Amino acid sequence: MTAPQHGATPPTGRRRLTTQLAGALLCLALAACGGGGGGGGGGAATTTATPTQADAVGAAAPVVSIGATPTATTSGQVVTLSWSVSNAPATGCTASGAWSGAVAASGTRTVTAGAAGTANYTLTCGGASGTAAVVVSTPPPSPTTSLTLAPANITTAQTTVLSWSSANATGCVASGAWSGAQPTAGAVTVTPAGAGNFTYSLTCSGDGGSASASAALSVTAALSNSTTISVDSGPAGVGGVINVPYVNVTVCRPGTATCQTVDHVLLDTGSYGLRLLASALDTSLALPAVPTPSGADAAECGKFISGYTWGAVRRADVKMADEVAAGIPLQVVGDGGASYAATPASCSSAGNNLGTLAALGAKGILGVGLFQHDCGDACARTAIAGTYYACAGGACTASAMPLASQVSNPVASFAVNNNGVLVSLPAVGTAGLTAVSGTLIFGVNTQANNAITGETVFKTDAGGDFSTTYKGRTYASSFIDSGSNGYFFTDTSIRTCSGGDFFCPAATLALSATNTAADGSASGTVDFNVVNLVQLASTVRAAQVGGTLTGTAGGNSDHFDWGLPFFYGRRVFVVMEGHTVNGKTGPLWAY
Amino acid sequence: MRHAIALMLFLTLLQGALAYAALGGAPSDFGGTPVTARRLAATGAATAAATDAVYTVSQSTLDSGTIVREYSDTAGKVFAVSWRGPTLPDLRTLLGDKFGVMTGAAAKRAQAGHSQLALEQSDVVLVSNGHMRSFAGHAWIPSALPAGFDTTTID
Numbered sequence: 001m002t003a004p005q006h007g008a009t010p011p012t013g014r015r016r017l018t019t020q021l022a023g024a025l026l027c028l029a030l031a032a033c034g035g036g037g038g039g040g041g042g043g044a045a046t047t048t049a050t051p052t053q054a055d056a057v058g059a060a061a062p063v064v065s066i067g068a069t070p071t072a073t074t075s076g077q078v079v080t081l082s083w084s085v086s087n088a089p090a091t092g093c094t095a096s097g098a099w100s101g102a103v104a105a106s107g108t109r110t111v112t113a114g115a116a117g118t119a120n121y122t123l124t125c126g127g128a129s130g131t132a133a134v135v136v137s138t139p140p141p142s143p144t145t146s147l148t149l150a151p152a153n154i155t156t157a158q159t160t161v162l163s164w165s166s167a168n169a170t171g172c173v174a175s176g177a178w179s180g181a182q183p184t185a186g187a188v189t190v191t192p193a194g195a196g197n198f199t200y201s202l203t204c205s206g207d208g209g210s211a212s213a214s215a216a217l218s219v220t221a222a223l224s225n226s227t228t229i230s231v232d233s234g235p236a237g238v239g240g241v242i243n244v245p246y247v248n249v250t251v252c253r254p255g256t257a258t259c260q261t262v263d264h265v266l267l268d269t270g271s272y273g274l275r276l277l278a279s280a281l282d283t284s285l286a287l288p289a290v291p292t293p294s295g296a297d298a299a300e301c302g303k304f305i306s307g308y309t310w311g312a313v314r315r316a317d318v319k320m321a322d323e324v325a326a327g328i329p330l331q332v333v334g335d336g337g338a339s340y341a342a343t344p345a346s347c348s349s350a351g352n353n354l355g356t357l358a359a360l361g362a363k364g365i366l367g368v369g370l371f372q373h374d375c376g377d378a379c380a381r382t383a384i385a386g387t388y389y390a391c392a393g394g395a396c397t398a399s400a401m402p403l404a405s406q407v408s409n410p411v412a413s414f415a416v417n418n419n420g421v422l423v424s425l426p427a428v429g430t431a432g433l434t435a436v437s438g439t440l441i442f443g444v445n446t447q448a449n450n451a452i453t454g455e456t457v458f459k460t461d462a463g464g465d466f467s468t469t470y471k472g473r474t475y476a477s478s479f480i481d482s483g484s485n486g487y488f489f490t491d492t493s494i495r496t497c498s499g500g501d502f503f504c505p506a507a508t509l510a511l512s513a514t515n516t517a518a519d520g521s522a523s524g525t526v527d528f529n530v531v532n533l534v535q536l537a538s539t540v541r542a543a544q545v546g547g548t549l550t551g552t553a554g555g556n557s558d559h560f561d562w563g564l565p566f567f568y569g570r571r572v573f574v575v576m577e578g579h580t581v582n583g584k585t586g587p588l589w590a591y
Numbered sequence: 592m593r594h595a596i597a598l599m600l601f602l603t604l605l606q607g608a609l610a611y612a613a614l615g616g617a618p619s620d621f622g623g624t625p626v627t628a629r630r631l632a633a634t635g636a637a638t639a640a641a642t643d644a645v646y647t648v649s650q651s652t653l654d655s656g657t658i659v660r661e662y663s664d665t666a667g668k669v670f671a672v673s674w675r676g677p678t679l680p681d682l683r684t685l686l687g688d689k690f691g692v693m694t695g696a697a698a699k700r701a702q703a704g705h706s707q708l709a710l711e712q713s714d715v716v717l718v719s720n721g722h723m724r725s726f727a728g729h730a731w732i733p734s735a736l737p738a739g740f741d742t743t744t745i746d
Binding site (some may be wrong): 349353484548 | 699
């Protein structure tokens with residue numbers, strides 16, 4: 001604030017000097033303005049007022065110099081005004097135009113650029129005025145961006161989709177768990193490399209600046225949902241088996257670490273629930289008995305075409321892969337408990353006792369078919385002889401059994417992957433194989449490894465059957481059964497082996513049948529081979545064999561039994577009752 | 592020349608305990624809720640498709656929902672039986688003395704699986720198929736079939 005003092009009462013004789021001072025000030029102002037004003041605008045504008053005639057006559061005329069930095073900007077941005085006045089009048093200076101009020105004779109001020117247009121910052125000092133013009137334009141809009149992960153919590157066996165979008169941006173750059181230039185919108189499937197927490201960030205930029213977003217992904221170690229299926233020669237003590245798929249099953253006393261892994265349990269898509277031979281279980285397991293509604297010890301009769309399994313209903317934690325069915329009822333076949341000592345006649349009426357290693361050819365049966373319970377509502381409603389029994393004092397009588405106490409498919413009780421299974425076995429040529437290894441995968445369409453892709457869905461009826469048309473006849477109660485060790489169907493033109501069960505055609509037969517869903521919603525042809533059983537090498541344990549359902553004069557059958565050979569070279573999905581996949585609700589098969 | 596038969600169907604709902612005849616003729620109480628269908632022969636009908644067998648079908652629906660049928664000749668002797676449903680019926684009762692034939696034959700099928708049984712002997716023909724929750728089967732005594740009986744009509 002020195003300049004006004006120079007011009008407060010300028011003596012006439014000093015006009016030249018004053019004029020020189022004004023010039024010097026102008027130069028100073030120019031220098032100051034030229035050196036400053038960094039920022040977005042276009043340099044500085046300075047105007048200098050020319051003294052009017054009146055000024056020349058009276059007191060020394062004021063000289064106004066005002067500049068703005070920058071001279072081009074956008075609304076809302078800061079503009080710095082700098083001005084100086086020589087010979088400032090006593091009345092001071094007044095701002096007008098885009099600014100207002102009284103201002104000192106020299107100084108700087110920051111102002112905010114207003115609406116688009118030309119903003120004139122005028123300073124009037126007595127008869128002199130100066131104006132700094134600033135061109136104000138509408139600012140470019142600010143970019144926005146968003147980034148989402150769906151889902152945000154996965155396991156290492158799952159994938160998630162990272163999707164993003166932005167507005168007012170011309171490009172994006174990824175950082176954090178991903179990198180590189182990205183389009184302004186898009187989506188990528190993220191396959192986790194491992195467990196951990198990951199942050200995906202994205203910065204999108206445009207004329208109006210930049211915006212960032214981030215999303216967090218939690219990846220936990222995947223629990224295994226698959227276990228090995230072995231088609232082999234069976235457990236020690238069993239001979240001559242063919243086409244029997246075995247798995248390992250671990251059972252534990254509920255809630256404890258007292259466990260046992262049982263090998264060579266028959267994988268059976270034709271039954272429901274776990275049955276283990278008592279002779280294969282350590283007595284130290286001491287699985288607790290399941291009571292009937294009356295409080296007696298519950299026992300069960302498992303009926304199969306070839307015979308029955310009789311034994312206690314007990315409870316266990318059933319584990320396969322990393323899946324656990326906590327505290328579910330299972331059947332302990334041939335249980336040594338005194339309550340179960342006598343096999344009821346209504347159980348043994350199913351035929352022969354399968355409750356031995358030799359008869360069963362396995363240490364147990366894992367029923368992972370289309371239903372959760374082996375009997376279901378009928379047995380919950382009323383006592384049905386030949387199913388559940390209440391046993392006390394060595395005598396057993398038929399008893400109703402609530403669903404929660406019925407022997408049940410362990411898959412249904414898993415915490416996850418509990419809607420069915422996928423059975424995957426490699427192809428077996430006409431010469432057969434001595435051993436086959438495949439995979440039992442839990443869950444359908446729940447993880448990357450159990451997704452139905454090209455397979456067709458075949459709904460079944462309430463009993464788990466669909467229809468098969470073979471050589472012009474339709475068999476309305478046909479089924480897929482890993483527990484059947486061949487294709488079993490009616491064809492009296494095929495020679496049977498001595499003994500009668502299996503086919504022994506002179507040469508391998510290439511056959512074909514058509515399966516149709518029970519609701520008619522899908523249909524498809526199945527080509528299959530039937531080889532001569534007795535011409536196979538004696539060591540063969542997996543082969544495309546078949547057999548007769550009815551013999552040469554056995555009358556009608558409604559069945560076509562797609563046994564284990566059907567599984568060779570296929571992925572066969574079992575979707576349990578009440579679960580929906582691909583828009584269809586089980587019970588259903590997909591293959 | 593055979594004359595065709597028109598079959599007349601009579602349904603009789605019988606109350607209380609009913610004596611059923613097991614295969615081969617031994618009477619037994621099978622239980623369940625019985626419905627009896629009698630198929631009677633009559634001569635002089637128009638078509639030649641059927642043969643003039645005369646027999647009675649007794650149908651019983653068990654508590655489980657399984658349907659059991661017993662085919663009796665005019666003397667009341669059961670010559671054929673069939674079953675279909677979610678549980679196996681009491682085959683010892685149903686098959687009578689042929690039950691032992693079935694178990695004896697099944698025991699010899701070491702390599703065969705657990706979902707089918709087909710037996711053809713001079714004294715009995717037996718077919719048993721299916722799986723848990725869906726069983727079906729039938730059996731008959733070849734020598735006891737009424738003249739002209741078509742075994743494919745057993746269902």
